[in-house]
Amino acid sequence: MKAETALFAGVSLFFAVSATLYGWFSAEPAGTAALVVSSLMSALVAFFLWYRHRKDGLLPKDRKEAPVHEATGPVAFFPPRSAFPVLAAAGTALLGLGAVYGLWLFLIGAGVLVPGVLGFVFQYGTRGTEAVRPTGAEDR
Numbered sequence: 001m002k003a004e005t006a007l008f009a010g011v012s013l014f015f016a017v018s019a020t021l022y023g024w025f026s027a028e029p030a031g032t033a034a035l036v037v038s039s040l041m042s043a044l045v046a047f048f049l050w051y052r053h054r055k056d057g058l059l060p061k062d063r064k065e066a067p068v069h070e071a072t073g074p075v076a077f078f079p080p081r082s083a084f085p086v087l088a089a090a091g092t093a094l095l096g097l098g099a100v101y102g103l104w105l106f107l108i109g110a111g112v113l114v115p116g117v118l119g120f121v122f123q124y125g126t127r128g129t130e131a132v133r134p135t136g137a138e139d140r
Contacts, residue, residue, distance in 0.1 A: 001053040002062050008046035015039035082123060088116030 019035035026032070060066035091113025098106025 001049050001056075001059055005046055005049040005053060008042050008049060012039050012042035012046055015042055077124070077127070079124060082119070084116050084119035084123060086116075088113060088120060091116050 015035050016039040019032055019039055022035055023029075023032035060070040091109050091111075094109025094112055095106055096109075098104070098109045
């Protein structure tokens with residue numbers, strides 16, 4: 001994480017210098033505020049990466065002599081198919097249209113979006129937590 005920390009610290013420094021120069025030479029506060037916020041967000045990511053580096057130590061990719069198998073791990077679970085992305089996309093589209101056409105369509109969009117997001121969150125929420133039944137329990 002050393003390289004990532006240095007990268008985001010450099011980005012934060014770039015935005016800080018840009019904000020200073022932009023604020024000095026322009027009379028527009030919105031651009032200066034956007035550059036300052038960009039600098040702060042980059043600094044936040046750099047601080048987080050620095051903190052994780054201090055807490056976790058060197059990662060295998062930070063050491064030149066680390067063997068490849070140290071960096072491997074389990075691959076994340078990817079669901080085979082789900083209708084919830086379509087539902088969430090439709091709800092988001094209806095929310096956007098509701099902002100233009102009226103509150104009634106916005107509320108319908110919220111009613112479609114909430115089940116889509118909850119489906120995303122809880123669709124595989126019980127995966128891996130199945131109770132192990134003792135041997136011979138199916139005979140009872």
